[in-house]
Amino acid sequence: MLAPERRNRIMHILNQHKQLLVKDVSLELGVSEGTLRNDLKILEEDGLLERTHGGAVLPKPPTQEYTFHSRSQVNQTEKMMIGKAAANFVQNGQCIILDASSTSLELAKHLVQYDYLTVVTNGLATAQELTRNPHISVIVVGGVLRPGSSSLEGLLGKGLLSQIHADILFTSARGFTVAEGLTDFSVYEAELKKTIVSNVSKVVALLDHTKLNRRSIATFAEMSQIDTLITDPGANPEFLKQLKGVEVVIADSL
Template identity: 45%
Template sequence: MPFGDLDSEAPHARGGYLLMVAQQLMWECLMSFDGGKMKSDETVQDLSALFTHERRQQIACLLGEQQRVTVFALSNLFSVSEVTIRKDLAWLEERKLLVRTHGGAVLAPPGSVEQGFNVRERLQPDEKERIAEMAARLVQDGDSIALDASTTAFSMARFLRERRELTLVTNGLRIGMELISSPGISVLIPGGMLRQESFSLVGTWGKSVLQQVHIKKAFVGAKGFTLSEGLTDVNSEEVELKRAIVEVAKEVIAIIDHSKWDQVAFATFCPLERIKLIITDAKAPKKMIEQVQSRGVEVWIA
């Protein structure tokens, strides 16, 4: 049962537990339901002991996974008052992460806002992992490639650790840190302004560096993808940097899960005709895949 569907008239939440693990800059939130009671009082104590910003981060993560939540269910899960939860939802709405509804909230419309890296990393993790693994098979020893700062590109970096004589250009700080101990990989991170939302560097400095390099393959994620608009993203600075990557790459490979199809974000950074290959998952719309293939773009299902 989805988290937002917990019966609001029940005296207790139908159950579930949330396991919070801190891993560097990421909070992972996992939830399941069992029986009709919280699995243990200790779990409830852990959740009720969260600081305000931690609880709000968990709520944002749950929204990313479940699409909607209720005040009643969140109050029971975190063992805080409904007044406190409403304040949390109001705070998140101010930052355009959700839209409040009667008795709860829903995820903000796709393409309208930029979610933080920590939240995005929790969305479609299995699909992203499979896409990343398939994409990594296209990278050979001695290649020169570019990865953007997307969460799928970050997943892909984990499959590249053993490559030899690989030159990798990225504006993603998490990707750079992931590969820092790989002796066979030379990582080039263009300079620029640090963006907390995506753990990336953007700006004219990075663009000028990219204009001086030659990239064989560029692997890019996106907030949205349509036939008419191509690959789109939310932030204008990120879009400019991605455009620079696309311009210098011989081949552009889109690594996007099914949730990005038929969605349009703020601005286009890569038109459809510039894409050589799209790697996606089995939930991507079949009719749209056929339309893409009819335009001469390959589509692989991970």
């Protein structure tokens, strides 16, 4: 079992039982207790759990439910800047793919004046924003709608996406490091994005500075597969210097 799949299983167990013991889960997954403790350490660093003596528990819930709306309010100014800068990469007549992130939604707001675009997305809010322009053809990728979410999740759209050869994928991520590339919490979402990355001509990552040098469970794009990173002025210059072969765009102030 690969590490990303194993960590996803750990989170599934934890979400079911609210707590876990290292000795029990190591037997269930067929790995050593040392390996499992290392997984728990990584998951704790990503804020997904809290380690306890001999196990782990779910982190204390935030005071506000972490819905799409609440996520969109985090670093909102930076996301607006990044979305505006990303629109400069779009040309009339292209087929582009936008993920369901709040940063891609900011990009969508700058596309309403474009003509003859085809946009593929699994973001409901993004799709609704784009329908304001009758010259944009919007294709919504199917999936499961979770409570409090604005995205259609799962692998139901994988067959459709494997047949679409888009010009650009605009995507956010839970984290981005030199070693792991673009990472996401959901293994299923990562698998879906892997399919997209393998078929598009260009990958543009839309990441505010808090996503940089941070990792999550599953990689969906290696650094060599990323063409452009658009970030904000808060990005660490030392980290950006490590991104060999990646075009880096610092979004201007609004």
